[in-house]
Amino acid sequence: MRFHFRSLESRIVTLFLLLIVAVQVAGLLLIQRGIDSNARASISVELGNGAKVFRRLLEQNAQSLRFGARLLARDTAFVAAIGNNDESDRATIESALANSGRRIKATASMLVSAERKITATTSESQSAGLEKLVMSMLDQAEASDGANGIAMVDRYPYQVVVMPVKAPIVIGYIVMTFPIDGQLAGEMQSVSGLHTSILTRDRQGGLLPVASTFPAPVIAALTHSIETMPARLDASFDVTVQDARYSVRQLLLGEDAGQAVSVLLVRSIDEAIAEYARLERWLLGLAVAGILISAAASVFTAKRIAQPLTLLADTAKRLERGDYKGQIEFKREDEIGALAQAFDSMRDGIAKREQEIRRLAYWDTLTGLPNRAQFVLHLNDSIAEARKRETPVFVLMMDLDRFKHVNDVMGHSFGDALLRQVAGRLQVQLANRRNTSAQVARLGGDEFVVLLPDTTLEQAQVIAREVLTALETPLSLDEQMVDIGAGLGIAGYPLHGDNAESLLSAAEVAMYTAKQRNDGAVVYDAAIDKSSEQSLSLLTELRNAVERNEFRLFVQPKIMLGSGKAVGAEALVRWVHPERGNVFPDQFIPFAEQTGFIRVLTRWVMEQSAVLCRQLAAQDIKLKISVNLSTRDLMDQDLPVKFAELLARHELEPSAFCLEITESAIMDDPVRAQNTLERLHGMGMELSIDDFGTGYSSLAYLKRLPVDELKIDKSFVLNMENDIGDSKIVRSTIDLGHNMGLRVVAEGIESEAVWRLLARMGCDQGQGYFMSRPMPAEQLAGWLEKWQPPGAPAVVAESTLAE
Template sequence: MDNIKFSLENNARLLKSKVSGYAILGLCISVIAIFSATLAVSYQMTGGISLEGIILAQKSNIALIILDLTPLVFMFWGQSLSSVMSYTAGAMVVDQTNELRMQTSELALRAQHESSHDSLTDLPNRVLFVDRLNQALSAMRGREGKLAVILININNFKELNAGFGSYNADRLLKQFSQRLKCTTDDPMTLARLGGDEFAILHPHIEAEKDIYAIVKKLQKALAINFVLDSVAIDVTATVGVTFYPDHGKDEDTLMQRANIAIYHAKQNNKEFVVYESFMERECPNKLILMSELKKAIESEQLLIYFQPKVELATGKIKGCEALLRWSHPTFGMMNAEKFIPVAERTGLIKSLSHYVLKQAIDSASKWRKNGVDIELSINLSAIDVIDIELPYTLESLLSIYEFPANLLKVELIESFYLTDRTRAIEVINRLAALGIKISIDDFGTGYSSFIYLTELPINEVKIDKSFILSLNEDSKKRSIVDAMIKLAGALNLNVVAEGIETMQHYTILKSMGCKYGQGFYFSEAVDAESLQAIVKSEAFLPQKSPEALAAAAKIHALSN
């Protein structure tokens, strides 16, 4: 803004300077003209040029007297025009500066709104909800009264989405959010946390009965069928509630226990449950992990392993996939599938993803310095894909670790298309604009839609291991895999087969034209140092003896 203002003011000064310059030039020309004309008249009158002749010419010739006034005219014209131009330019600078300031302010407000609101429903998102919850908790400390967190989960939403399609599911979510709005008013905050999950924050209540009244109002609003194109749809929801200070004094605990209340309600076919301590004893481990995951990120109990990705035709390692593991003190080494849903439900997914991105890119950067130049694939959750700050984060990390964007690939699960589609498309396009490649993970197992294959800048699809493991025995799955490979080829997409564990898997996929593969047949996931050694030695290529493969498979089965 200051630079633009300086440029406008500088242009105004230059314009004023040019006007003044032209006025001075006119003044000089008029003086020369007067002097020349006076000499000519003097010569004509006296037959020579002398001081007396010049004075006589000036006194006796009226034309010269008029000509003598022209310098004054030029001086007056220059000063007047310069003043007018200065005033006009100044006014233009002020007007344009104000206009630019307004436009910048509007853009900043719009960006702030988009980063804190759900683009589908325009409700506050998880980030804003957590921020307001923390503010409310700070305000409540030392005061009487209670604070309530109400989590609302739409029942069977995945089935609704599969049955009616993602477009109609979005329409349903909009209607659902409108009905929730009718049950809330100031100072409450209604938010969409993601997918089928909503939340209400009541920052100050006198008694629990106030919340019961809100929940009854909510249930009454949802009792009326939703209508999509004249089709009546019965939509129900499960509600879990926690109170400050009864059930927790911080955001993590209140959100975790509200989730536990929802789990208890669903297990017991109830629509509404207030958290009680006994519920934790009947909850699965993943809910217990909620309170431990944040500490695990901070204490670096989380580890990054890498599984090689091999070109089937040549046996060369072309890339690797970063896989997250949790070295849990009680449950041992845990795969990401066991705790990523926990991170998504507790709002820790952003910090968890940043940790993985940072560690994986750092490792890949070190490989390059040691002569290992391969592609790095990193998994993103559905929540990551709607984070508008993600492109900036990745751009910054790539710059810090000096890692080329064209060697980075992000893997998305198909369910990302069920979240905030508009924002997801925007984020994915921005990642592609940076040069980052896009891959669809577990292709064919989620809520498949061929639309996103044409709408998005996708470079690769990964066939899920559930199709590969029974490739030898199941002719239907073999036909499906063959069709997937042909479809990807028609769309100029690379294909990666996951879960290749035997020579038969490898041979069949290679004959089908599958370009890349990964799995136990090549290597299990290993740490960064081991992967570097593998790539340099090419120790895990497909050309292993059947005896060695059988022995390795036996060890693998025993370890599992």
Template sequence: MGALLNLIRARLSFRFIFMTLLLLALLQAIGFWIVQATVERYVREEVQHSIAVAERVWNQLLVQNHQRLEEGAELLASDFGFRSAVASRDENTISSALANSAGRIGASIAILVDQQWNIKGSSLPDMASSSNTQFLIESLSDRSIKKENNAYLTALYEGSPTQFVVVPVRAPRVIGYVLMGFTIERDMIAETSDLAGIDMALMANSSSSAVRVLANSSRLEKHFLEDIPGDYFLEDLSFDMNVGEDTYVSVIHGQEVIGGYISLAFMKSLQEARRQFDELFDKYFSVTLVGLLIFGVAITWLSRRVARPLEVLTKATEALQQGNYDALVSGSTRTDEVGVLARSFDGMRTSIKQQQDTITKLAYYDSLTGLPNRLSFRNKVAHHIDSGQHDSLSIITINLDRFKQVNDILGYEMGDEILKATATRLLGIRCAQHDKLARVSGDEFSVLVVPGGDSALEVAKSLLSKLNEPLEVDNNQIDLSASIGIATWPDDVNTCDALINASQVAMYAAKQRTEDITVYKSELVTSTPDSLSLLSELRQAVINNELRVYLQPKVATADNQVVAAEALIRWQHPEKNLVPPFRFIPFAEQTGYIREITKWMIRSLASQWHALQTHDTPFRVSVNLSTRDLMTASFPTFLEETLAQYNVPASGLCLEITESAIMDDPNFAQRTLEKLSAMGFRLSIDDFGTGYSSLAYLKRLPVNELKVDQSFVFGMIENNSDRMIVQSTIDLAHNLGLDVVAEGVETGEMYQALGELGCEEAQGYFIGKPMPIDEFLAWRKEWNRSHGLT
């Protein structure tokens, strides 16, 4: 067995023969199984049909017996002489008439009863004194059959199932009833069985006698008497019954009758029903064996015809296995199978060579524009850097503006045409030859600039000038602008990948700043692996309560009272100690998690607000809101519910909003601010003067104060222009009915100057640095003491 398996594994022809024969045998087995299943289903359907026919035949025989009994009973009941005998109570005449009538129609029993169901005559002697007869009459009386005309019922009489009819005798009123019965005998079972071609058994079970079985064969009678309990067929059943080694499809109908129960079984042998198909299966099996033998001989011959050319061409294909696709395949001129196979191998060699050329082109060139792709461009840049031929290299990355709108409005087919036209236009520029230009992504192109020609900035300006010219594609005039980023090796970065990435960073910065050209600077990189790690831990920091609230005091310039404080957040990292806000707040704003941080800050302040209050005047705490907070429709509801939970008035908080946050969606921001103002919150415009500074929106917004940005406060002592800006801002705010807060107060001179200019409140390191709440309370106490305040 092991040697055979080794031979099959070693020789292709043997594997081919073995697998083919195995597959054919499997298909034949499946076919045999399908045929067998179909025959089985057909046989059972035919058996069920035969049983249904037998049931109809049996019911028809019962109906015929009933009609014959009914006609005979009615004829006797209507006979004048019989009625006269009944009226005169002539028992001999009655008994004789009953016996003659029963014999004429084949009835087994005939009885006359009066209106009170007392027996007045019978067709057989001593029948009136029989306990079975008395039980029958009593059952009929109990069931009030006497109230029904032509009643038809079944009873066990003397242990035998018997059909009965009840016909009234009228002269002209009812003077009695004629009962006629027909005993169901074995010949009726046999007749139905012969007509329908199935086996039948009738089982009668009464409490007064043993179980009686009538069947068309003694084998079935013996089975029902010995192997089947008497109460087995009290219900209607359908199942397969095993009788000896034979299986019968059986349908049983159980019925309660007068005097006990009867069950009628319709049965048909599956073996007998299948017998006509056995010869078919034998022939099918024989044909299958012969077919497998013939097919095995034929496939053996054919496999040798197929395998021999493979052996001949093995040596010829060794060159192809080594990747030498230029090697010729011998034997291609032959006209036999070897020649056909050789020509096929030669065609395969040519096709593989073409496919490899196509794959190489797809791997390194863009299929739409024909330009080098990102991989090819990266390899070229790396080659220039590694070769040491140049002291510096620059990459210009170009991204088309509004290209997504072109795709959305004009469709992707038009977008593809625009990309091809853009590539053609770029190739027309002297400094962007085919080997230095690449399409690196959807609407993004890169240009490699080497020393010896124009500088990278001059090349970028040339490219921009060319791209700003309108494109005409399919009679459509399209204006596209571009954002361009420039990075240089080794001044900006040290590696090839870093150079490509730096140019993309500069390009995205240009797009964000709406600039045409941006040169890379390290400050443009806002994300570092460390900051991203901190950002991933920020969610857990909120859950673990690692954040801390710091307060920076605000002092009224008029009387030096500490009237408010700005709440600032710090992160007490379990491993990295205190993390400053600029390390994680920008990323929280980008991801939207700043909303959760704001909620945490407000909950924390609300829970500690009462501890900050003094006995004199309410103490305010300012909280900075981000753009995402202001654009969240449910934010006012959150504020209301949180302050109500801690019993904090809305006037106890001042919400600070930057101008840029308002201008992202002015209408929505105005509605939100109006809602917050109506709730009683104090609203402040933070960093005023550094954003859009839209006076049109400022006069419409329900704000209470302006915060002068620290960039103006820093220079107001040395720079008269900054002082004028601060003075103008204060005057503008006062004219609009707003208070002014100056941040970034570093010296006493600044503090005094702000007071002279009319600024209401000041904030900065001269007054106090941001500090934890406990330290803030101690600081405020010391400040009040040093300034003579209570």
């Protein structure tokens, strides 16, 4: 079995094994620690009990000696012999001492007189060595009816018993000694199971092993180890001798003239924990067996978990490659089985959704025709095939006429039904031509396209005429007849392009040309694209003009018609091209509005107008500057914020500006336009409807707009002196504006007669060539100094104007 280190299976096995090993090791450590602690506690108890047992043995020996001495001390003949104090009884005394000592296994017996002198002994050498200790014990023996102690003779320890002889007063003392030797050590080991060693320490601190249950090499090494350690009496400590560990307790038995005798009670640690060690080995074996069994179980469990997941991962990879046919073959009743079932359901769901997505991505849901993406694929395939076979491929692109009007009048549902009928008519028309493998697609909106593989230009033109003829036949829909035509463009490979995008682009250019010319089907010609190239060049030049400061601000004064006072000026933009010279606004303003560049121009005009306001204010000239806003400006919801920043930067009041908006700009999107205008008006800016009367605005809607001014379009003003119709329109507009509480401004005043006529009608302000043509902004201050209004026009009553 192979494991990948980063695989789920190996991680599960590793995790389980780590947990199991950690638990087993922790358990073993705890058990081992418990065993060691229990063994130490047991050894300590054994050594403590051993100390008690050894002291009990010594006490028993002392009692045995005292008993023997007491029997002799109460022997009548022995007491009489001592009492006679006759030299002839000395042999009797010594014989009694010897016999009594042999009975109790004493090594030496002696008699001390009442005068505290040794008068008889069975061992002169021991008597000499014991004399000092014995003499120190006589008082205690007399007081307590006997005394015992420990004595050292030639570095060997003895247990000494002193018993007074009374008749009835003390007439002497019997002294008996018992060796502390191997016999006592052996008895101790047989009773307690502890190794026992008897040691003596001389005045220099050297230790001498007197007797031991250990072999000589072991007791010698043990003695040496203890000599190098600080003295620890009546306390347990560990030593290691010849790779064996022992727990030792040293008992001080007694001291004599600077010498000491002690006993070592020793318990082998290895022997004490031998049973525990066997238990540990069993536990270790069980732990290893448990780990092996757990490892096998974890491997089995990991495979049970990981293998289905691996199968699911393989299924996911097949799904990623787009293969939705593979079935998940294993069945389980657990959570993984539920996951597999859910995964299988997901596979079916993804397959169905991808099929639907492909349908939506490549097919038009309304007509059932291929969409643009699918058509491009077909076109590229056809071009590739045509390249191999060196045959042409043509594309017919058509855009329906008057479809927007049908949508607006009849509604979108009617328009959708119309598109479906057009698609069906195109399919029927092309299906009737059995010698062509034409394909129809809907590009979007009311645009359709036809792919004509292996078709000549002449054949494509014939098919195009047939299609247009079929579309010109009125359509019957919801009991209504609808006349609809189309503009159709033709482009082909390799004549007009070598890929799908270039062919579609060429066909589109030809199609729009056909709609403009109203000329049926138009074959693409490179000359048609020149206007597009010029437009592109114009956009680039406009952008460069801003960077190169080629625009100039012009203004046209606005005059009060009643007093002749100049109260404002309309800001206009002029383009001084380095090669073309002066470019008139009609040549670039409409294009700027189409491309969205008008927003850049509006910001430029506002900036320059703000600078002009600051300059005029510095000369104590107060004029309201009017700036034109386009449709795209009104659609910019951030326009009020931009104006606020400009006013703050130039320290100007909003009342310094009047913003002019055309009716058509407002009506393109009335809701958004009204929202923008209300925010601008709320800032304090005045608003004016420019070119009033030329648009299609609703008066009911206009009355809700926050405007302050109406500007009558110059087309009504220029000829009003001679055209009674224009004059009536102007008068009605003035009355309408005043009734709505608005200021009325007339554009296009080119004569004093028109000035006076407008003044009689009550028009508030005017501008035109009669007062001044548009001039560079820097000349405005000079013009104001020289301006002389014409004679005051006659002002008649409202009743007269009504006539």
